[in-house]
Each structure stands twice: as C-alpha cells, then as structure tokens.
Amino acid sequence: MTGLRIAVAVLVLAGLGACTQAPPPAVVTDPYAGSRYTGTLPGGSLPGATAEDFRRTAGDTVLFPENDAALDGTARATLVRQAEWLKQNGSFSSVVEGHSDEQGTREYNLALGARRASAVQEYLISQGVEAGRIRTSSFGKERPIQVCSDPACQAQNRRAVTVVAPGAGV
C-alpha cells in the first residue's frame, strides 16, 4: 500500500509541473474485491473472529415465550446469523445454555431450559452447522440476566445463550 500511495503522489506532482490541464483522476482498484469466501471454514476462522465478535455481529441470545421453547421470527433471524458465523469460523465450537425465568419450580425449570437449548441446537443444525460443534446445557432459573421480577425482566430471563470459543471445547 505504501508503494502505491507514493506512486500516486508522484503522478500528481508530475501533472502539476507539466501543464495546467487536469490529469485523469487516479483510480486505485482492489483486484480481489468480490473474492470473499463465504462457505464454511472447517478447522479455521476468519481474522477477528472472537466471542465478542460473535455477540456483536450475530447476537448470542434468543428469547422465549412463557413456559415454552418455541422460536419466533426474531429468534430464528438471530439463529440464522449465528449459524452463518459458526460456518465461517469452523474452529469455534459452541454451547447453548438454556435459562428460565424465576416463576417456576427449580427442577422443572432445569428441564425447560434444556428444552430451549435443544430447540436452538436443532435450528442451528438445520442451518448447516455440524451437530458435533454444538453442546447444550441448562441453568434453569439459577442464572438470571435481569434480577428484577416485573414481566419485562422475566421476559429477558427466558432465554438461550450461545457461547462460542475457539477449539473443540467450550
């Protein structure tokens, strides 16, 4: 890049020195534009692929209705982005953690969280992510993200969070 910039500068100086007629604008093109690889990258990852990048670009959380593991349109859109990210970064594995709100008994909520995590896992697999790269777990109501007890907080707690990490084990 440095060499290219210098060459452009020289061209401009030469033009100024020769006559008053404006030279044709210097056009710098990228010969590799459009050559982006968008398929899966088994065993590798794109530069800049981090857990933080996953959270920012794909979104790590989907929300669920009360007492339910159904994926709505918003959740499915998030999971499509998660699947794309995982396919582009094949060296990453993931664990989907299912959670519930506090309005329920402890053991049932563990089972409900597992049902939600599994719904996410199945959807990611349906989008082409290898099954072996997605584990599931459930924390039930043990790890709320919002601590208040009004309906808006409870809604945020009924969630599945996809946690990614480089390597085979998350």
Place this chain on the structure above:
Amino acid sequence: MPFSASLARLPLVLAAALVLAGPAAAQDAAAPLALPATGDEGPLRIEITGGQVEPMPIAIAPFFDEGGAAEMAARIQEVVTADLTGTDLFREIPASAHVARPSGFDDPVAYPDWRAVNAEALILGSVALRDGQVTARFRLFDVFSGQPLGDGMQFDAPEAGWRRVAHKLADQVYARITGEGPYFDSRVTFVSETGPKDARLKRIGIMDYDGANPLWVTDDSALVVSPRFSPDGSQLLYTSFGNGMPQVMLMDVATVQSRPLKQEAGTMSFAPRFSPDGRWIVYSREKGGNTDIWQMDVATGAERPLTETAAIETSPFFSPDGRQIVFESDQSGTQQIYVMPADGSAEPARISFGEGSYGTPAWSPTGDLIAFTKRNGDKFHIGVMRPDGTEEKLLTESFLDEGPSWAPNGRVVMFTRQTPGGDGTPRLHSVDVTGRNMRPLSIEGAASDPDWGPLLP
C-alpha cells in the same frame, strides 16, 4: 476436604434412653376434671388435624440442677419450650405464674396448684453435667386427671449433644400428647445462598430442624442445588453444575466425599431421590431436550427409564411403602402430578385437576398426604392432597413458594419462600398440615431447597 473435622465432632449417638422407675405418687385424690377442648374422659390429647385452635396450656417447672448443670438445665429447658410452643399446639404458662414450687424431681405433684394456674400438662425435668456427659430426666403429668402420662425417661449424651437431649425430651412430650410421631430430633439439609441474584454462590449445609448447628458439606466453587438425604441420613444426593451441566452427585456424609452418578455424555441428570429402602435412586435424565424419569439400582448401577414421553417428567418421589412413585409431567400442556407403580408396570394416573399447575410432589412419611407446589396465576402455594388427588388444601400463598419437604412424622412441611425483586431472597419456612402455624426458620442468610432427614436414633 476441609469439612470432615466439623462433622467428626458432631455427637451423632445418644446413649440409650432409660425408662425411669415408677412415677411419682399422685398426691391428689380428687376426681379428674373434664378436659376442655378435647372433651371426653379420654387421655390428654391434642388432635393436630382437628378443629382445635387454642394452644394447650402447659407448665414446665424450672428444671432441677442435679450436679454441675445450673446453666445447662436452663438451656435445655429453653430448647424444650421452644420446640413445644413452636408447634403452636402448646402455650407455656410462665414460671412467674406458677403456684407450686416443687423442691425436687421426685417430689409428689401438687396437682391442685397446677390446676389453679390452668395447666393441662406439667413437665418436671432434671439435668446433671458430669465428666462432659449430660444426663436429663423428665416426667410428664396430665394435670386434670392427676396422673402421670407415661413413664419418666432419662437421656444421656456428650455435652456437645445437649440440644439433641432437649429435642428428644420435647419429642416424648409432643408424641405422648398428640399421638403423632416425634420430629424435633432431626436434621435438615439445605442450600445456603450468598451473593447477588444473577451470580449466586451456593453451598450445601446440614442443620438441626430448628436451624441450630449449621455445618457445610460443600464449598461454593460449583453451583449446587436440591440436596436430599438417604433414608438413614448417611448419604446425600444432590445436583452439581461443576462440569458445566447438571449432574447428580452422591455424597457420603461422614467423609463429605462425593462421586458423580454414572452419566451418559451429553445428557443432564437432576431431581434425584432415594427409595425408602435405599436400594433405588430415581432421577430425571435429559437428552436432546427431552426429560424423562430413570431408575438406577444403587448396588449395580443398572439403569432403565420409567417414563418415555416427549413431555418433561421430573421431581419423582417414592411412596413410603416404596411401591409407587409420584412425579410431575407437562404432557397435558401444563405441569401436573401423576402416580405410577414404582416398577413402571402401569400407565401413570393423573391426580391433580385443580386450576393452575402443580409440581414437586412429596409423599408424606405417614403415607396419607402428598404435598406439592401449586402455581395459579401470579401466586404460588404449598398444598396437600390425598394420594388419590382428593381433599386438596392450600397451606400457603406468596410470590414464590416451592419445594415442600416433610418432617419425619408427616405433620409439618418445610419449604422455600422467595421474595420478589432485585434483592429478592429465598428463606426457609415451615407450616403444619392445618396451615395455621406458618413460620420462618431462624437461620442466618438466604437458604433454599430444604430436605428433612429422618428422625435421629
């Protein structure tokens, strides 16, 4: 593990209780007066499940110091009084109101003086403390009939076990007057909680039924939930997230050593319970998002599923005869309670049909009731019903009550009550089967998931 020392120090064994020689002679020959409340000419009796609302007035004469036990006698009497009045079935007549001042444990009883202060029952006690051993004796009297109620008894224990002596003594009084089984001399395992709501630290504790003498059997490095005693109290089943997902663990309480139960990779296990004979463990196993109930032979590790549906089946609990299992399933669309044969040989029968959803069933040790958590709208309740689902009765109501566990005599349940909001905190409460005597347990800090162990030997 750093916990074994504190466990080893516990006086787990009481010396045999001795029955004392003949009761003190009845001084008063007057005809017995009719008993109020329970009526009849029958023995002094409180019916726990009956309509009686007024506690029975009892007098506890100051326990005699029979050697080195001036302070100990007062402490034991205090615990006996707390046990009895804590049931809300007894009211103590304060010593300041007593007319009779017996001068010794074997003195004849001045029944008229005790009748004069309206005492229906009288407890005489004595305590001696020698060479690190506590010896406590008591006699119980039916004041109105002017008769002893059962034989006097003596309890011996190492000094550190003085609270157990008090509980044993109170248990005798409670059992003789109510006709129910004793329960004060028992322990409860529970989860102690610290830290903010979104990053709770949890550790498993064991304490006396009244919250005294708490000790810890795990640290808080891994999230742990729902500890449960084995039938003889020597082992604990609990669920640990130490490997990132729920896994049933089995702990030997004496050594506080734990091992995971066999678990297939990629599955979760939780909600464990022993069978009454200790031979089986039933628990929930989750695979591919579906949760069923499994049974494990403790001796061989052999396992098989007891339910195989696409619904969530969890919180299994054996009937006291070991023949049936009550559990919850959402196969109807909401959590409901079902009963099936313990060998899975017949279809489960649904027993909960009221409004709302039902979970965490617990079969009473006496077999007559099943306690449960009920959610209806935005309220949670602890309730009881007959094993066939009839006679449902709600005992509590709050923002979040859950997880009842029965006292060894099947007349009181302990449960978790959590308050709402960001600083919402779980606390242990107990309530009797009438629903009238609801009270928080006096322990420090937040606690959840109580499991009431067996009556101690």
